Amino acid sequence: MTTDPYFRTQAEMLAERPPPASTTGPVGWLRANLFSSWFNAALTLLALYLLWIIVPSLIDWAFIHADFEGSVGNECAAEGACWAWLDQRIDQFLYGFYTDGEYWRVNLAVILLIPALAPLLFDGVPYARQLRVFSVAYPFIAGFLLVGGFALDAVPTRSFGGFMLNLTIGLSGIVLSLPIGIMLALGRRSRLPALRMLSVIFIELVRGVPLITLLFTAAILLPIFMPESWSIDLLIRVIVVVTAFSSAYMAEVIRGGLQAIPKGQFEAAQAMGLGYWQSMRLIILPQVLKISIPGIVNTFIGLFKDTTLVFLIGLFDILGIARSLQQNQDWIGKVDAEGFLFAAIFFFVVCFSMSRYSINLEKRLDTTKR
Amino acid sequence: MSVSHAENVAGDSPVIQITGLNKWFGAFHVLRDIDLSVAQSERIVICGPSGSGKSTLIRCINRLEEHQEGRIVVDGVELTHDLKHIDAVRREVGMVFQSFNLFPHLTVLENCTLAPLWVRKTPKAEAEEIAMEYLARVKIPEQASKYPGQLSGGQQQRVAIARSLCMRPKIMLFDEPTSALDPEMIKEVLDVMVDLAETGMTMLVVTHEMGFASQVANRVIFMDAGQIVEQNTPDAFFNDPQSDRTKLFLSQILSH
Numbered sequence: 082m083t084t085d086p087y088f089r090t091q092a093e094m095l096a097e098r099p100p101p102a103s104t105t106g107p108v109g110w111l112r113a114n115l116f117s118s119w120f121n122a123a124l125t126l127l128a129l130y131l132l133w134i135i136v137p138s139l140i141d142w143a144f145i146h147a148d149f150e151g152s153v154g155n156e157c158a159a160e161g162a163c164w165a166w167l168d169q170r171i172d173q174f175l176y177g178f179y180t181d182g183e184y185w186r187v188n189l190a191v192i193l194l195i196p197a198l199a200p201l202l203f204d205g206v207p208y209a210r211q212l213r214v215f216s217v218a219y220p221f222i223a224g225f226l227l228v229g230g231f232a233l234d235a236v237p238t239r240s241f242g243g244f245m246l247n248l249t250i251g252l253s254g255i256v257l258s259l260p261i262g263i264m265l266a267l268g269r270r271s272r273l274p275a276l277r278m279l280s281v282i283f284i285e286l287v288r289g290v291p292l293i294t295l296l297f298t299a300a301i302l303l304p305i306f307m308p309e310s311w312s313i314d315l316l317i318r319v320i321v322v323v324t325a326f327s328s329a330y331m332a333e334v335i336r337g338g339l340q341a342i343p344k345g346q347f348e349a350a351q352a353m354g355l356g357y358w359q360s361m362r363l364i365i366l367p368q369v370l371k372i373s374i375p376g377i378v379n380t381f382i383g384l385f386k387d388t389t390l391v392f393l394i395g396l397f398d399i400l401g402i403a404r405s406l407q408q409n410q411d412w413i414g415k416v417d418a419e420g421f422l423f424a425a426i427f428f429f430v431v432c433f434s435m436s437r438y439s440i441n442l443e444k445r446l447d448t449t450k451r
Numbered sequence: 452m453s454v455s456h457a458e459n460v461a462g463d464s465p466v467i468q469i470t471g472l473n474k475w476f477g478a479f480h481v482l483r484d485i486d487l488s489v490a491q492s493e494r495i496v497i498c499g500p501s502g503s504g505k506s507t508l509i510r511c512i513n514r515l516e517e518h519q520e521g522r523i524v525v526d527g528v529e530l531t532h533d534l535k536h537i538d539a540v541r542r543e544v545g546m547v548f549q550s551f552n553l554f555p556h557l558t559v560l561e562n563c564t565l566a567p568l569w570v571r572k573t574p575k576a577e578a579e580e581i582a583m584e585y586l587a588r589v590k591i592p593e594q595a596s597k598y599p600g601q602l603s604g605g606q607q608q609r610v611a612i613a614r615s616l617c618m619r620p621k622i623m624l625f626d627e628p629t630s631a632l633d634p635e636m637i638k639e640v641l642d643v644m645v646d647l648a649e650t651g652m653t654m655l656v657v658t659h660e661m662g663f664a665s666q667v668a669n670r671v672i673f674m675d676a677g678q679i680v681e682q683n684t685p686d687a688f689f690n691d692p693q694s695d696r697t698k699l700f701l702s703q704i705l706s707h
Contacts, residue, residue, distance in 0.1 A: 343550070343552070345552035348515050349554070351514075352513050353566035353570060353618065354538055354541035354570040355569060356538070359569055363565060363569065368556050448556055448599075448600055449598070
């Protein structure tokens with residue numbers, strides 16, 4: 082065999098070998114993720130130290146030295162959290178001022194959400210076809226349950242409050258803003274100048290002002306300008322404003338996705354004789370929505386948390402209720418953080434679920450490795 | 452394997468008739484006074500330097516590009532702003548692109564059945580049968596349930612050819628079908644195209660594969676600066692080029 086590397090030949094192909102043991106298993110994981118360099122090792126240790134300081138005292142405050150019993154704030158000891166109000170106020174946090182004894186209607190609407198969403202969110206749901214019909218009917222069923230009429234007692238929308246108000250506004254906004262956002266994005270890229278102009282004007286106007294000004298406009302200014310007989314329910318005005326606001330953001334998210342689709346996809350669709358709407362529905366939008374999932378969910382999460390702004394126009398959502406508890410004579414000075422912390426848990430659960438779901442969905446739709 | 456050049460091209464009315472075609476991109480005059488008539492079952496290879504307008508020319512034939520002057524009549528239908536005419540032409544004209552342009556979110560089979568289902572309104576079972584038939588013709592029926600991202604470039608391009616054929620087109624346009632492929636995959640795609648030529652398909656192929664041109668084409672067209680500089684049978688074109696531009700071009704691409 083010659084020693085000149087230029088003319089070397091290999092007698093037989095090399096067999097596969099497992100990777101070195103130090104790069105696999107728990108040790109390998111620790112090395113790769115937490116101690117890959119002296120700087121990362123230092124950050125890991127610092128993080129552990131901070132957790133060591135914060136977590137025990139937080140647990141101590143929230144649970145060990147906390148008070149759970151009592152009917153006024155003064156019965157709470159000073160050193161821990163005061164959860165004594167939960168018993169009296171939890172209904173308000175969840176249902177606002179919804180008629181006593183009719184809470185089952187809200188609960189039922191929330192429970193029915195599961196069969197309504199399941200066929201849209203997951204593959205392989207049994208009876209998916211029938212359930213999808215139910216999904217379409219759900220907004221009307223839920224609306225009927227919440228507002229009443231016919232067989233049910235009417236509940237005025239101004240008694241809606243607590244977390245159910247956040248859910249009502251948030252879910253309506255989410256369901257409506259996606260299709261409207263898609264239409265606006267397509268409008269903005271349309272070849273028809275008038276349509277393009279209208280879309281741009283809407284997006285830029287709505288996106289260019291803070292949501293709270295739009296809410297004030299809807300709540301206070303509109304009633305001044307509009308004749309009394311035209312008055313629309315405040316909750317509906319709020320939903321319209323929140324939807325319009327996130328539609329504008331959604332439109333830009335979708336437009337970003339549209340721009341990421343190679344021109345060849347449009348051309349291949351055209352060359353096959355598909356019309357504009359067919360190619361959008363069958364080819365372009367499925368890909369656009371897939372790559373826009375992070376942005377779409379981001380907008381949904383933002384919208385959902387923005388529903389708390391309604392407490393500034395006098396609606397008592399869960400934050401509004403927490404604030405009224407904080408300022409209540411019986412509890413003042415004792416529950417400065419607790420009510421908000423309690424509210425935060427609800428938002429976190431919903432928003433974190435959306436986030437996890439979106440990651441799961443991205444993996445499921447990834448057609449490059451299956 | 453070879454298709455004889457002399458094999459007679461039907462003499463009656465041409466399937467594509469282009470007269471006095473002019474097109475501009477902004478101020479750039481990309482196609483200049485193109486006259487071209489293509490007979491049924493004719494196989495034309497179009498070559499020329501990049502920017503010469505060869506891709507634009509075939510993209511005008513299915514209206515992916517709009518022309519400003521002249522007439523294009525495809526299978527008896529003139530291409531105008533009338534969407535019905537455009538749709539009618541696109542139904543009969545298949546196209547294969549340099550970058551495959553398969554739909555990545557659909558399986559190979561779904562890629563192939565999409566247009567028959569939605570444009571031709573073929574029943575699903577029948578569309579799938581047709582798709583499997585053409586996937587077998589391009590020799591990848593076993594990949595039907597995979598996604599395009601899992602296939603090699605050569606396999607993707609063969610799927611793209613099958614996808615176009617599923618619409619049972621009368622004319623096939625190829626826009627540099629092998630230019631994006633690794634060398635070892637070019638042959639598998641060209642083999643499929645040779646097979647297709649043998650079935651009597653009318654083909655317009657933009658390519659620099661001169662071996663393919665001499666084996667399959669009835670006519671080779673050389674374009675430069677937006678015009679047809681020379682056209683001839685492959686034999687005459689390669690062995691006895693007339694213009695200096697053609698000679699220069701041939702010396703450049705055949706020098707290796």
